[in-house]
Amino acid sequence: xxxxxxxxxxxxxxxxxxxxxxxxxxxxxxxxxxxxxxxxxxxxxxxxxxxxxxxxxxxxxxxxxxxxxxxxxxxxxxxxxxxxxxxxxxxxxxxxxxxxxxxxxxxxxxxxxxxxxxxxxxxxxxxxxxxxxxxxxxxxxxxxxxxxxxxxxxxxxxxxxxxxxxxxxxxxxxxxxxxxxxxxxxxxxxxxxxxxxxxxxxxxxxxxxxxxxxxxxxxxxxxxxxxxxxxxxxxxxxxxxxxxxxxxxxxxxxxxxx
Amino acid sequence: xxxxxxxxxxxxxxxxxxxxxxxxxxxxxxxxxxxxxxxxxxxxxxxxxxxxxxxxxxxxxxxxxxxxxxxxxxxxxxxxxxxxxxxxxxxxxxxxxxxxxxxxxxxxxxxxxxxxxxxxxxxxxxxxxxxxxxxxxxxxxxxxxxxxxxxxxxxxxxxxxxxxxxxxxxxxxxxxxxxxxxxxxxxxxxxxxxxxxxxxxxxxxxxxxxxxxxxxxxxxxxxxxxxxxxxxxxxxxxxxxxxxxxxxxxxxxxxxxxxx
Numbered sequence: 001x002x003x004x005x006x007x008x009x010x011x012x013x014x015x016x017x018x019x020x021x022x023x024x025x026x027x028x029x030x031x032x033x034x035x036x037x038x039x040x041x042x043x044x045x046x047x048x049x050x051x052x053x054x055x056x057x058x059x060x061x062x063x064x065x066x067x068x069x070x071x072x073x074x075x076x077x078x079x080x081x082x083x084x085x086x087x088x089x090x091x092x093x094x095x096x097x098x099x100x101x102x103x104x105x106x107x108x109x110x111x112x113x114x115x116x117x118x119x120x121x122x123x124x125x126x127x128x129x130x131x132x133x134x135x136x137x138x139x140x141x142x143x144x145x146x147x148x149x150x151x152x153x154x155x156x157x158x159x160x161x162x163x164x165x166x167x168x169x170x171x172x173x174x175x176x177x178x179x180x181x182x183x184x185x186x187x188x189x190x191x192x193x194x195x196x197x198x199x200x201x202x203x204x205x206x207x208x209x210x211x212x213x214x215x216x217x218x219x220x221x222x223x224x225x226x227x228x229x230x231x232x233x234x235x236x237x238x239x240x241x242x243x244x245x246x247x248x249x250x251x252x253x254x255x256x257x258x
Numbered sequence: 259x260x261x262x263x264x265x266x267x268x269x270x271x272x273x274x275x276x277x278x279x280x281x282x283x284x285x286x287x288x289x290x291x292x293x294x295x296x297x298x299x300x301x302x303x304x305x306x307x308x309x310x311x312x313x314x315x316x317x318x319x320x321x322x323x324x325x326x327x328x329x330x331x332x333x334x335x336x337x338x339x340x341x342x343x344x345x346x347x348x349x350x351x352x353x354x355x356x357x358x359x360x361x362x363x364x365x366x367x368x369x370x371x372x373x374x375x376x377x378x379x380x381x382x383x384x385x386x387x388x389x390x391x392x393x394x395x396x397x398x399x400x401x402x403x404x405x406x407x408x409x410x411x412x413x414x415x416x417x418x419x420x421x422x423x424x425x426x427x428x429x430x431x432x433x434x435x436x437x438x439x440x441x442x443x444x445x446x447x448x449x450x451x452x453x454x455x456x457x458x459x460x461x462x463x464x465x466x467x468x469x470x471x472x473x474x475x476x477x478x479x480x481x482x483x484x485x486x487x488x489x490x491x492x493x494x495x496x497x498x499x500x501x502x503x504x505x506x507x508x509x510x511x512x513x514x515x516x517x518x
Contacts, residue, residue: 021429028435035442042449043301046308051300178286184293192300197292 003100007108015113026114029073033066033118036187037125053189056132057219063125064218065187065211068151070118072210076156078110079176083166092253103160103246134220147214147228150235154210155183157235160242167249179205186211202227209234261355262363269367273375284376287328288383294448295321295388311452315479318391321384322478323447323471329377330410330470334365335437338421339430342513351510358502362414369410393480401484405474408491412469413441415498422505425513446472466494 015022040062044055053061086092086106095105162179182205190198190212201208209231217228273280298320302313338361341347350357384390393399420437424430442448444467451472454462462468469491476482 021431024429024432025435028432031439032435032442035439035448038443039449042453043297045455046453047301047305050297051303175282178282178289181286181289184289188293188297193296 004104004108007105008111011109011111012113022114026117029115030117030121033121036062036066051189051192053192054132056129057221058188059129060126060133060218061189061212061215062187063122063127063129064148064151064215065122065183066125067119067122067148068155068210069183070115070120070122071148071152072155073115073118074112075152076107076159077112077115078106078108079156079159079163081110082106082163083176087166087253102250103243130218133218136218136220140217143217146232147217150232151210151214153235153239154206154231155180157238157240157242158205158207160239161245164242164245164249167253179207183207183210186213188212189216206234206238209238262359265355265360265363266367266370269364269369270371271367272364273368273371280372280375284379287324287376287380291321291324291380291384292387294324295384299388309453309455311450315481316450316452317388318479319450319452319472319475320447321388321390322381322475323445325377325381325384326406326409326471326474327441327445327447328380329369329373329406330413332365332369332410332413332417334361334414335417335420335424335430335434337361338418339424342421342424347513351513356503356506358418358499358506361418362411365414366410373406391479393478395480397484398478398480401488402474402478404488405469405477405484405491408488408495409470409474411495412466412491412498415495415502416466418502419498419505422502422509425509441467441470444468445470446475466498469494 040059043050044058048055050058086095092102092106095102095109098105159176159179162176165175182201185193185197185201186207186209188211190201190208193201198208209227213224213227214231216224217231295317298313298317302308302317305313307313308316338357341350341357347357350360353360381390385392393402416437420430420433423433427433444451444462444465446468447470451459451462451468473487473491477484477487
């Protein structure tokens with residue numbers, strides 16, 4: 001536990017050493033993320049519902065997914081550089097020499113504090129949209145932190161599994177961005193999309209559990225609540241699977257010797 | 259001219275060396291097209307028009323605009339930033355053509371290759387999934403192609419300036435983000451520019467970003483006269499190129515390359 005704290009503090013210090021860079025990056029990330037908001041804003045300036053979903057519901061779903069993505073970026077940034085820097089670049093050798101779990105090291109060494117504003121942006125949008133949602137029991141709201149964490153675990157687990165393919169393929173990790181791109185769909189109510197896509201996002205790459213399914217728990221949409229209740233378990237299972245894939249890949253790891 | 263053609267060929271063939279990456283990118287931009295197409299389909303269901311624009315047109319304009327972006331997109335800003343950082347720029351100064359021309363030729367070659375490998379397949383996918391209209395006049399194809407080339411030149415001009423800015427600013431990730439944001443919002447590939455409302459619309463139409471998606475899409479869908487739109491694109495492309503040449507001259511003068 002103390003070790004985790006030290007890692008996190010160290011990471012913050014590293015980033016704050018280049019203060020302007022840190023700030024510029026943070027602002028840039030928020031700007032890019034806000035494009036989605038401009039899109040929704042323009043859309044809802046002209047129409048008042050997207051399919052069967054109200055403006056508040058769509059915005060809330062978007063805010064929820066944005067918060068999840070922000071949490072994911074903060075915690076799992078290491079995945080982005082796993083292939084390039086650690087496997088192909090050989091930094092993994094250094095990690096393996098230390099008596100701490102290598103997966104935890106890769107993640108903790110790359111914690112990305114500058115993505116925290118994304119979490120705030122998402123939370124702000126959720127807060128703004130919340131009053132317009134249909135009434136749900138209060139304990140549903142108490143579940144919100146669990147659902148958000150579960151969402152980040154889903155994203156993290158799926159992408160850990162994809163990244164771990166790098167142990168076998170020695171690729172540069174571009175497929176990671178592709179799978180991440182798929183998660184954009186979970187920012188919107190899933191039944192707006194065609195059935196094959198829905199099945200893929202539920203049973204194939206369960207990215208629907210990183211956005212719409214858990215977000216629906218706070219809307220008056222009982223037809224999706226079973227999915228939402230299953231979400232924390234899905235999150236734990238997917239993350240465990242991702243971790244197993246990482247360990248399996250590690251067991252086959254042969255250093256590139258650089 | 260021979261040097262230009264040679265650089266163009268390098269850019270063109272370079273793309274074929276990274277087939278897997280091209281394929282991955284194609285899937286990636288198709289995902290975005292599928293998302294936007296689906297959203298606009300749902301959003302416009304049961305409405306004939308929004309703000310006086312037929313809803314079918316809105317969807318087509320966004321999708322064709324996105325196809326156009328797949329052609330005009332460039333990462334030349336990152337490349338120039340890298341050349342400054344690793345000192346490659348020293349060798350660039352020795353070339354018989356200016357960096358601006360050399361990078362343009364190479365990037366044009368790359369874009370032409372991606373026209374066949376990405377833009378055309380993406381267009382076909384959108385055509386079958388979302389029922390896009392095809393031009394009725396043969397001249398439309400020529401206008402669209404001209405517009406795409408000008409759109410690419412405009413985006414190149416902007417990216418070149420961002421790249422040059424890495425010399426005084428050292429880090430351009432912030433500027434790159436900013437440019438990406440502006441292009442996403444004001445090009446018309448994500449949000450139909452028609453929806454910006456009467457107050458904002460004239461401003462948005464006057465910006466260079468329109469030429470990267472909305473203009474080629476408008477011409478392809480035969481919704482306006484070609485001449486004034488192409489002229490506007492040419493003005494931006496030329497103006498940005500001149501600005502880039504000036505910026506490059508100023509940068510080259512103050513440049514110190516570390517030996518090694």
